[in-house]
Amino acid sequence: MNLFSKKGSDNARSRRLFRIPKGYEGAKFKAFYIIMIPFVLLFLAINVYPLLWGIYISFTNFTGFNMDDLKIVGLSNYQRVFTDAEALPSIWRTVKIGLITVPGSLIISLAISMLLSQKRPATGLFRTLLYLPAVLPMLAITIMWRQLYAYNGGIFNVILENLGMEKINWFGYDYAYTALIIMMLGGATGGILGNIAAIKNVPNELYEAAEIDGAGPIRKMFKITIPMISNILYMNILMSIINTLQLFAQPVFLSSQTGASGDSITAVPIEPLYTYLVHIYQQIFVNMRFGYGLALVWIIFVIIMIITLIMESTKKFWVFKED
Amino acid sequence: MKKRLMCTIVTVLTVAVLLCGCKELGKKENKVEKIRMTYAATEIDGVNQDLDVIFADFYKEHPNAEIVLEEGGSTMMAKIAANDAPDIIRVSAATDIPTFANKNIIMPLDDMLAKSELFDKDDIFPAALDAFTYNGKEFGKGNIYGLPKDWSPDLLWVNKALFDKAGIPVPTLDDPMTYSELADAAKKMTEKNGKDITVFGLNDITGGKPYRIELMLNLMGKSMWSEDYKKVNLKDKDVRAAFKYIYDLEINGYNPSEIHPIDGAGLSDFPENKIGIFNSALWVGGGFSKAENRTVDLDDMVLCPPVVSDATNKIVTSSSMTGAVIYAKTENPELVFDCWEFIHLGKPVELRAGKAMNLPVKKSVANKISVDDEFTMKNFEFVTNLSENYESINMRSNPYITKSSIDGIITKYYVPMLNGRYTFDEALDLMESELQILIDEGIENFN
Numbered sequence: 001m002n003l004f005s006k007k008g009s010d011n012a013r014s015r016r017l018f019r020i021p022k023g024y025e026g027a028k029f030k031a032f033y034i035i036m037i038p039f040v041l042l043f044l045a046i047n048v049y050p051l052l053w054g055i056y057i058s059f060t061n062f063t064g065f066n067m068d069d070l071k072i073v074g075l076s077n078y079q080r081v082f083t084d085a086e087a088l089p090s091i092w093r094t095v096k097i098g099l100i101t102v103p104g105s106l107i108i109s110l111a112i113s114m115l116l117s118q119k120r121p122a123t124g125l126f127r128t129l130l131y132l133p134a135v136l137p138m139l140a141i142t143i144m145w146r147q148l149y150a151y152n153g154g155i156f157n158v159i160l161e162n163l164g165m166e167k168i169n170w171f172g173y174d175y176a177y178t179a180l181i182i183m184m185l186g187g188a189t190g191g192i193l194g195n196i197a198a199i200k201n202v203p204n205e206l207y208e209a210a211e212i213d214g215a216g217p218i219r220k221m222f223k224i225t226i227p228m229i230s231n232i233l234y235m236n237i238l239m240s241i242i243n244t245l246q247l248f249a250q251p252v253f254l255s256s257q258t259g260a261s262g263d264s265i266t267a268v269p270i271e272p273l274y275t276y277l278v279h280i281y282q283q284i285f286v287n288m289r290f291g292y293g294l295a296l297v298w299i300i301f302v303i304i305m306i307i308t309l310i311m312e313s314t315k316k317f318w319v320f321k322e323d
Numbered sequence: 324m325k326k327r328l329m330c331t332i333v334t335v336l337t338v339a340v341l342l343c344g345c346k347e348l349g350k351k352e353n354k355v356e357k358i359r360m361t362y363a364a365t366e367i368d369g370v371n372q373d374l375d376v377i378f379a380d381f382y383k384e385h386p387n388a389e390i391v392l393e394e395g396g397s398t399m400m401a402k403i404a405a406n407d408a409p410d411i412i413r414v415s416a417a418t419d420i421p422t423f424a425n426k427n428i429i430m431p432l433d434d435m436l437a438k439s440e441l442f443d444k445d446d447i448f449p450a451a452l453d454a455f456t457y458n459g460k461e462f463g464k465g466n467i468y469g470l471p472k473d474w475s476p477d478l479l480w481v482n483k484a485l486f487d488k489a490g491i492p493v494p495t496l497d498d499p500m501t502y503s504e505l506a507d508a509a510k511k512m513t514e515k516n517g518k519d520i521t522v523f524g525l526n527d528i529t530g531g532k533p534y535r536i537e538l539m540l541n542l543m544g545k546s547m548w549s550e551d552y553k554k555v556n557l558k559d560k561d562v563r564a565a566f567k568y569i570y571d572l573e574i575n576g577y578n579p580s581e582i583h584p585i586d587g588a589g590l591s592d593f594p595e596n597k598i599g600i601f602n603s604a605l606w607v608g609g610g611f612s613k614a615e616n617r618t619v620d621l622d623d624m625v626l627c628p629p630v631v632s633d634a635t636n637k638i639v640t641s642s643s644m645t646g647a648v649i650y651a652k653t654e655n656p657e658l659v660f661d662c663w664e665f666i667h668l669g670k671p672v673e674l675r676a677g678k679a680m681n682l683p684v685k686k687s688v689a690n691k692i693s694v695d696d697e698f699t700m701k702n703f704e705f706v707t708n709l710s711e712n713y714e715s716i717n718m719r720s721n722p723y724i725t726k727s728s729i730d731g732i733i734t735k736y737y738v739p740m741l742n743g744r745y746t747f748d749e750a751l752d753l754m755e756s757e758l759q760i761l762i763d764e765g766i767e768n769f770n
Contacts, residue, residue, distance in 0.1 A: 024326070024327060027327045027330055027331070028330065031330045031331070031333075031334045034334050034338060035334055035337055035338070038337075038338065038341040061768070063404075063764075063768045064400060064401070064403065064404030065403070065404065065426045065428070065768070066768050150586060151584050151586065152586055153586075166517070166518065167519070169582070169584060171581075171584065172581060172582060172584075172742070173581075173738070173739065173742040173744070174742075267730075267731075267734075268730075268731040268734045268735050270581070270738050270739075271738075271739060271744075282731060284401075285398075285400060285401055285727075286725070286727045286728055286731045287725075287728050287731070287761060288400060288404070288725065288728075289764070290404070
């Protein structure tokens with residue numbers, strides 16, 4: 001029975017929409033909603049309620065201590081985003097990082113996936129090793145990279161010294177940005193498993209037909225492999241953009257103890273590492289400007305939604321659909 | 324029919340599991356309900372890790388108590404904002420107490436201390452007590468909010484061999500080192516190899532830049548804050564001179580900085596002859612003497628009085644003390660106080676002081692400490708004498724703005740200034756304007 005049947009008048013249709021079927025269908029209907037209700041309630045309580053609370057707080061002067069004396073300040077927190085000397089520059093800084101890391105990660109991830117999807121000795125071992133950065137905690141990864149970047153004894157500076165070059169202060173103003181980019185590209189293997197699965201699902205017949213037509217490996221890659229896995233590439237690109245716009249852990253952990261105001265998550269990273277989420281964190285947890293910080297959060301949410309919608313609208317031009 | 328029955332059974336079981344969660348079903352009889360208290364710290368007595376061992380005596384008197392340690396640190400303000408603060412909060416007195424006390428986040432302990440058998444005001448080092456006594460504007464007056472877990476005044480560890488090589492006399496109680504002499508000494512002892520600093524003349528790890536600058540000013544009767552703390556004045560010539568002092572040490576590589584980094588806090592470099600003067604506290608001496616790659620003779624690691632103001636040439640001790648206070652909204656204030664009292668005035672005090680790495684809160688405990696290690700004992704006695712016989716000062720701390728905000732704003736412009744992105748005047752003007760905005764917001768929210 002189709003609950004959403006278009007037959008009959010509107011009244012009759014609405015009666016059909018809310019009518020609980022009888023018998024076995026009815027039991028399934030009831031069971032579905034009984035099972036779903038706890039999850040829906042949990043979702044509302046854990047996800048939706050904090051979001052709504054956050055919206056409310058973004059219109060107030062909440063500082064963490066004045067809940068009893070909260071005042072609605074209208075749009076002033078949102079207006080402040082455009083007058084704050086750091087907010088817009090930090091967005092632009094984050095976007096600049098993304099302009100390098102998103103395509104860079106995609107290319108690296110795709111190249112590695114192509115290599116590892118071939119049947120060669122030890123590909124399983126390499127697959128495991130290369131996927132490890134995706135499963136390790138970000139803090140552990142950043143601490144390892146800090147050791148690599150250490151001014152005295154860090155592997156990069158040891159190599160530079162052995163090549164007769166001067167050591168680099170990787171956490172200094174001049175190279176911090178480069179250090180961050182290298183670190184992010186070094187961990188660009190998170191999408192390889194999905195890519196490999198998608199590559200393996202490309203029908204062999206297509207490659208055989210292409211070979212018959214005289215296509216070489218490069219042509220096959222661009223004309224067959226990439227279009228056929230474009231769905232997964234789309235997901236990777238979208239997630240990569242979202243993760244970059246939410247970049248926080250790497251700049252903070254990379255810069256703490258190395259010249260910011262102490263060895264602490266509230267330490268201020270230097271300007272090249274001062275991303276938008278770092279700015280939000282500083283406003284909320286250092287300057288105790290909860291209202292303003294939440295306004296900043298909602299701004300980035302809107303930006304991410306706009307980018308997602310734009311990406312969705314471009315999908316029809318380049319993402320392969322089976323039907 | 325069967326399918327319907329299975330469907331119903333699965334539904335009921337799922338809902339039952341979700342509603343019950345992991346809670347135990349049924350009543351357990353004869354179980355004493357424990358009152359859980361949280362303490363934001365990662366250790367208590369510096370000896371034992373097992374809380375049951377540490378609190379064995381306390382649990383005998385309070386069988387219904389259960390103490391749990393939890394992380395504090397940089398998430399503390401967020402926990403307080405969420406009304407989820409630990410019962411006993413570990414704080415850095417100079418910087419946290421003004422903020423917490425003025426916002427009524429912590430509870431004054433005077434009434435409970437008056438009834439305490441373990442608290443004898445005359446037996447507490449005055450500097451330790453003053454650091455946790457606050458009247459809303461000044462330390463040393465008003466209510467007692469807590470006590471340090473242990474403490475040490477800031478002191479200079481000097482490498483006598485490097486001092487002798489540079490022809491600099493080692494500071495003594497009769498002839499302490501002034502700030503100008505410190506800068507000169509740092510300059511003379513610094514050695515460079517191209518752009519690399521192979522020996523830093525000075526490594527100052529006390530409290531962070533804003534703390535050091537404000538302390539330097541306070542020692543000469545000045546401050547970067549106005550009398551009522553409502554204004555910051557970085558245009559004052561003495562304030563600028565204090566900033567310039569720190570800046571000159573760092574830009575020239577005499578003191579480590581973001582442009583001349585040192586690994587870690589330099590704790591392994593001092594014993595390896597890579598630092599001439601290490602400005603810190605008593606406790607670092609333990610690490611120095613036991614350092615694996617130590618090349619400095621123990622006799623050349625000399626503990627000296629703190630640096631003094633050029634204006635007064637008088638030894639005045641100071642310390643960024645770490646201790647604990649009680650959250651004002653704790654559910655069981657008396658029990659939490661008993662726990663706090665046990666930790667800060669009871670048996671753990673003696674255990675913490677047992678290795679002579681830091682001074683205990685009580686003078687009577689300090690005078691009983693004896694360790695076999697001559698180096699450690701000699702330095703411990705020196706610091707005990709200093710603390711008993713010399714005046715102490717508490718840094719002026721602005722109640723309208725948090726320490727992390729001050730650190731953040733000053734660092735935000737100081738580091739680019741070091742890197743040549745701002746001139747000295749530009750950076751200070753930017754710092755001043757941002758600090759003033761936060762102070763104004765703090766005043767508005769305070770009222």
